[in-house]
Amino acid sequence: MNTEAPNQDFDIAAVFQEGLLQAQQEEAMLNIMLAGRPGVGKSTLVNAIFGQSIAPVGTGAPVTKEIKRYRRPNVPVTVYDTPGFELGKSATEVADYFLGQIKTQVTAEGSEIHFALFCSLAASKRVEPFEADLIRSLAAEVHTAFVLTQCLDKEAKEVTELRAHIDSLRLPILGGQPFPVLAEEMMVKIAGQSILVKPFGLGELISALALVLPEAQKRTLASRQRVNLDLKVTEANSIVAVAALKAAAIAAVPIPFYDIAPLSALQVRMFAQITTVMGFTVEPKSLAAACAAVIGAGTAARSAASLLKVVFPLVGGAVNASIAGSTTYAMGTAYIKACEGLLRAQIAGVPIDQKDVIGALVREWKKAR
Numbered sequence: 024m025n026t027e028a029p030n031q032d033f034d035i036a037a038v039f040q041e042g043l044l045q046a047q048q049e050e051a052m053l054n055i056m057l058a059g060r061p062g063v064g065k066s067t068l069v070n071a072i073f074g075q076s077i078a079p080v081g082t083g084a085p086v087t088k089e090i091k092r093y094r095r096p097n098v099p100v101t102v103y104d105t106p107g108f109e110l111g112k113s114a115t116e117v118a119d120y121f122l123g124q125i126k127t128q129v130t131a132e133g134s135e136i137h138f139a140l141f142c143s144l145a146a147s148k149r150v151e152p153f154e155a156d157l158i159r160s161l162a163a164e165v166h167t168a169f170v171l172t173q174c175l176d177k178e179a180k181e182v183t184e185l186r187a188h189i190d191s192l193r194l195p196i197l198g199g200q201p202f203p204v205l206a207e208e209m210m211v212k213i214a215g216q217s218i219l220v221k222p223f224g225l226g227e228l229i230s231a232l233a234l235v236l237p238e239a240q241k242r243t244l245a246s247r248q249r250v251n252l253d254l255k256v257t258e259a260n261s262i263v264a265v266a267a268l269k270a271a272a273i274a275a276v277p278i279p280f281y282d283i284a285p286l287s288a289l290q291v292r293m294f295a296q297i298t299t300v301m302g303f304t305v306e307p308k309s310l311a312a313a314c315a316a317v318i319g320a321g322t323a324a325r326s327a328a329s330l331l332k333v334v335f336p337l338v339g340g341a342v343n344a345s346i347a348g349s350t351t352y353a354m355g356t357a358y359i360k361a362c363e364g365l366l367r368a369q370i371a372g373v374p375i376d377q378k379d380v381i382g383a384l385v386r387e388w389k390k391a392r
């Protein structure tokens with residue numbers, strides 16, 4: 024059987040580029056509502072989660088004279104920011120008003136409010152009855168996480184007492200308990216000493232939110248947040264599982280090697296999806312070079328007709344379902360490991376660039392074989 028590809032026109036860079044675009048276009052909008060007193064740290068919280076200034080500097084379009092909507096170009100996240108509560112109105116009235124206004128807006132876009140973040144200072148003594156009622160009214164309609172902001176020490180006596188108090192209120196909040204967080208590092212003076220307290224708690228909050236989101240919004244959250252690497256890896260693994268199944272389906276009837284461009288395209292698109300979830304910016308040309316290095320081909324873009332062909336042993340000149348599935352799985356897993364290793368390095372303060380992604384992919388691939 025002819026195992027040579029008669030048509031070598033498989034442009035990895037182009038397919039990868041197309042895959043990146045597609046992954047971005049498919050990202051579902053995530054609608055977030057913020058509530059809580061003024062100045063408790065609502066904006067700081069969302070900006071820290073997404074690693075960019077969404078709430079204060081985005082174009083805040085007024086939904087009503089009170090509610091602001093924040094959105095940035097090319098970021099599928101919309102934040103609805105509600106103001107501090109007006110006294111004189113009941114909590115139910117306030118919640119219904121906010122929810123009603125925001126729902127009108129998101130429904131017009133064919134969507135819904137995906138969750139609300141109710142924020143209160145970790146240093147507060149207690150939750151006022153008005154706030155408790157507001158949370159109950161919100162939580163009756165949307166998933167509501169109770170976030171204790173600007174927390175310096177979640178084990179501190181005051182915080183433990185506040186949490187016990189919140190527990191006693193039996194609020195219908197996400198996860199059954201509040202999330203103490205420090206969204207941004209904070210310099211504090213203790214006994215004349217300046218101490219830098221590092222951010223914490225955002226990863227736990229994101230994990231809990233991911234559990235209640237529909238698949239599409241979970242993907243958006245996983246891709247766009249910058250505080251929970253495990254969620255990215257989990258999502259990336261499910262991308263690989265789906266791709267491996269698709270690959271096996273394509274090769275359900277064994278296909279000859281000269282005809283496996285669709286399989287290779289599927290694998291390159293899988294790389295693009297993983298790249299998007301991991302939150303990397305990778306130049307298509309660099310990725311093509313990496314693939315070329317992985318498969319041992321000399322040139323980058325228009326290299327082998329298939330990634331599979333060179334990497335895996337010929338079995339009777341054809342690819343069967345099991346080879347297609349396992350190859351796709353192995354490639355995806357190596358790429359995730361490469362991305363994960365680099366992101367961990369980056370979190371530890373090591374600056375990384377695109378060339379590192381390529382090197383890491385090649386290393387992981389060699390380890391896996």
Ligand SMILES: Nc1nc2c(ncn2[C@@H]2O[C@H](COP(=O)(O)OP(=O)(O)OP(=O)(O)O)[C@@H](O)[C@H]2O)c(=O)[nH]1
Pocket residue numbers: 060061062063064065066067068107172173204205206207208209210
């Ligand atoms: N270091 C540090 N400062 C914080 C944190 N959260 C809030 N702050 C500070 O607290 C102030 C208020 O924070 P914002 O995020 O603007 O609070 P907000 O709830 O959005 O305020 P309004 O939109 O005015 O209601 C700002 O000066 C923030 O820098 C945090 O986690 N760490």
Ligand SMILES: [Mg+2]
Pocket residue numbers: 065066067078104
């Ligand atoms: Mg704000």
